[in-house]
Amino acid sequence: xxxxxxxxxxxxxxxxxxxxxxxxxxxxxxxxxxxxxxxxxxxxxxxxxxxxxxxxxxxxxxxxxxxxxxxxxxxxxxxxxxxxxxxxxxxxxxxxxxxxxxxxxxxxxxxxxxxxxxxxxxxxxxxxxxxxxxxxxxxxxxxxxxxxxxxxxxxxxxxxxxxxxxxxxxxxxxxxxxxxxxxxxxxxxxxxxxxxxxxxxxxxxxxxxxxxxxxxxxxxxxxxxxxxxxxxxxxxxxxxxxxxxxxxxxxxxxxxxxxxxxxxxxxxxxxxxxxxxxxxxxxxxxxxxxxxxxxxxxxxxxxxxxxxxxxxxxxxxxxxxxxxxxxxxxxxxxxxxxxxxxxxxxxxxxxxxxxxxxxxxxxxxxxxxxxxxxxxxxxxxxxxxxxxxxxxxxxxxxxxxxxxxxxxxxxxxxxxxxxxxxxxxxxxxxxxxxxxxxxxxxxxxxxxxxxxxxxxxxxxxxxxxxxxxxxxxxxxxxxxxxxxxxxxxxxxxxxxxxxxxxxxxxxxxxxxxxxxxxxxxxxxxxxxxxxxxxxxxxxxxxxxxxxxxxxxxxxxxxxxxxxxxxxxxxxx
Numbered sequence: 001x002x003x004x005x006x007x008x009x010x011x012x013x014x015x016x017x018x019x020x021x022x023x024x025x026x027x028x029x030x031x032x033x034x035x036x037x038x039x040x041x042x043x044x045x046x047x048x049x050x051x052x053x054x055x056x057x058x059x060x061x062x063x064x065x066x067x068x069x070x071x072x073x074x075x076x077x078x079x080x081x082x083x084x085x086x087x088x089x090x091x092x093x094x095x096x097x098x099x100x101x102x103x104x105x106x107x108x109x110x111x112x113x114x115x116x117x118x119x120x121x122x123x124x125x126x127x128x129x130x131x132x133x134x135x136x137x138x139x140x141x142x143x144x145x146x147x148x149x150x151x152x153x154x155x156x157x158x159x160x161x162x163x164x165x166x167x168x169x170x171x172x173x174x175x176x177x178x179x180x181x182x183x184x185x186x187x188x189x190x191x192x193x194x195x196x197x198x199x200x201x202x203x204x205x206x207x208x209x210x211x212x213x214x215x216x217x218x219x220x221x222x223x224x225x226x227x228x229x230x231x232x233x234x235x236x237x238x239x240x241x242x243x244x245x246x247x248x249x250x251x252x253x254x255x256x257x258x259x260x261x262x263x264x265x266x267x268x269x270x271x272x273x274x275x276x277x278x279x280x281x282x283x284x285x286x287x288x289x290x291x292x293x294x295x296x297x298x299x300x301x302x303x304x305x306x307x308x309x310x311x312x313x314x315x316x317x318x319x320x321x322x323x324x325x326x327x328x329x330x331x332x333x334x335x336x337x338x339x340x341x342x343x344x345x346x347x348x349x350x351x352x353x354x355x356x357x358x359x360x361x362x363x364x365x366x367x368x369x370x371x372x373x374x375x376x377x378x379x380x381x382x383x384x385x386x387x388x389x390x391x392x393x394x395x396x397x398x399x400x401x402x403x404x405x406x407x408x409x410x411x412x413x414x415x416x417x418x419x420x421x422x423x424x425x426x427x428x429x430x431x432x433x434x435x436x437x438x439x440x441x442x443x444x445x446x447x448x449x450x451x452x453x454x455x456x457x458x459x460x461x462x463x464x465x466x467x468x469x470x471x472x473x474x475x476x477x478x479x480x481x482x483x484x485x486x487x488x489x490x491x492x493x494x495x496x497x498x499x500x501x502x503x504x505x506x507x508x509x510x511x512x513x514x515x516x517x518x519x520x521x522x523x524x525x526x527x528x529x530x531x532x533x534x535x536x537x538x539x540x541x542x543x544x545x546x547x548x549x550x551x552x553x554x555x556x557x558x559x560x561x562x563x564x565x566x567x568x569x570x571x572x
Contacts, residue, residue: 067180094192215414217251443458493546
């Protein structure tokens with residue numbers, strides 16, 4: 001893989017103005033190519049494959065049936081696991097001018113109910129996987145939306161089946177009904193309300209237009225080149241999954257294999273042999289740990305490090321033997337994996353370097369739901385260590401109130417930036433500056449070429465009594481390099497009355513089994529010593545005073561981010 005300069009040309013992409021045009025374009029261009037593949041039963045070898053032409057017919061039938069059902073221009077919640085019906089329901093409802101409200105199926109029934117009410121949903125498409133939860137939701141709702149089950153059967157009474165709606169739509173189309181097409185979509189109208197996952201409190205409803213979502217991919221895809229096949233493991237309600245996987249890939253004619261869930265991923269990678277993946281850092285970190293744990297178990301970890309170092313040296317003189325040298329390692333990912341596009345949170349550069357060392361390029365990116373979500377990404381053949389990449393085409397990025405190091409709040413402006421927060425004008429006004437830039441809440445800087453570097457989240461900022469600012473993510477990155485750290489969160493310690501203790505705490509969830517295998521029995525002392533080594537090379541105000549060991553992993557939202565506001569910060 002070459003490493004180019006700023007003269008690296010843009011890739012070709014597909015331009016389209018809305019979801020309906022997208023599905024038409026790709027079906028015309030690649031009618032017989034596989035669009036989606038999946039297993040009806042994860043325990044059987046048979047894989048169902050749907051071409052772009054088949055998928056278009058299904059979407060048109062579903063859309064026509066939904067128009068007949070009264071869905072056009074209504075708010076419709078979609079709740080369930082990633083599936084062919086989830087994806088096509090998303091495409092169909094957007095293509096007929098409805099407003100989609102993707103909801104995380106892992107949320108408690110009370111939260112799902114609250115979102116359906118807040119977004120004023122007229123319809124709910126749900127999966128029978130959450131039948132019990134949806135029964136509770138329906139019983140407690142203060143409004144009365146119509147329920148549609150996207151599965152083959154459901155235990156709920158008095159609901160409509162999506163399959164029946166599709167059959168009705170097919171008959172209508174055959175009889176000459178053209179209602180799916182006879183409607184002018186306004187790409188700048190409200191098209192989707194996506195509720196943020198809320199790592200620091202209650203989420204808000206982000207209002208996105210089709211222009212926001214579509215431009216994010218048409219403008220984003222100029223910057224990087226996807227490969228022919230990916231494996232979708234991200235939750236469908238999350239914009240990183242829905243926009244990048246379901247819009248960006250579909251528009252480009254790539255095949256998406258829909259995973260059956262976390263416990264099947266390792267087998268699916270070997271069976272399906274994806275050429276690239278779209279992941280959040282937790283997955284990448286898990287794969288990284290698995291690589292080294294396997295190497296250690298086989299007594300080959302030192303040899304692997306030596307081979308990576310030797311291979312890196314050969315690559316500097318134009319000799320690239322990674323495919324042969326590390327075939328046994330990459331076989332765990334199917335053997336054809338070339339690239340991972342990663343976003344959603346910070347990723348340790350050591351992990352990026354290790355994957356590149358064995359022949360898998362990681363393109364670290366940056367996004368936020370309010371920007372539909374992609375803001376920037378490293379490029380296939382042009383990457384900068386520590387950076388989350390160059391902004392997508394048409395995106396303006398500025399640093400508000402930069403300090404002496406050029407660091408300040410990252411603010412963005414572009415066609416992918418949201419309309420605002422649903423029925424929350426105060427939060428909307430607070431989210432934009434006087435020039436119309438969206439304030440991301442992330443602190444960082446730009447280099448001379450406009451590449452973005454993130455320091456941390458403003459909401460996580462620790463302000464000490466001496467006025468010094470400490471970004472916990474910076475310290476967490478260093479501590480995560482200590483062997484045996486599964487997870488770490490750095491925060492300001494509090495007294496019992498909730499007042500500041502004016503000290504920095506590092507709370508660590510260790511890999512107890514790994515430490516035991518290495519003969520480490522005094523876990524507290526081991527990590528205290530490791531943190532003290534980091535303190536020696538840190539500025540005085542960034543030194544960690546207290547190291548806490550926890551026995552269970554931190555609570556996370558379904559985007560796999562640690563829910564920081566739920567951590568008990570009181571220290572003795």
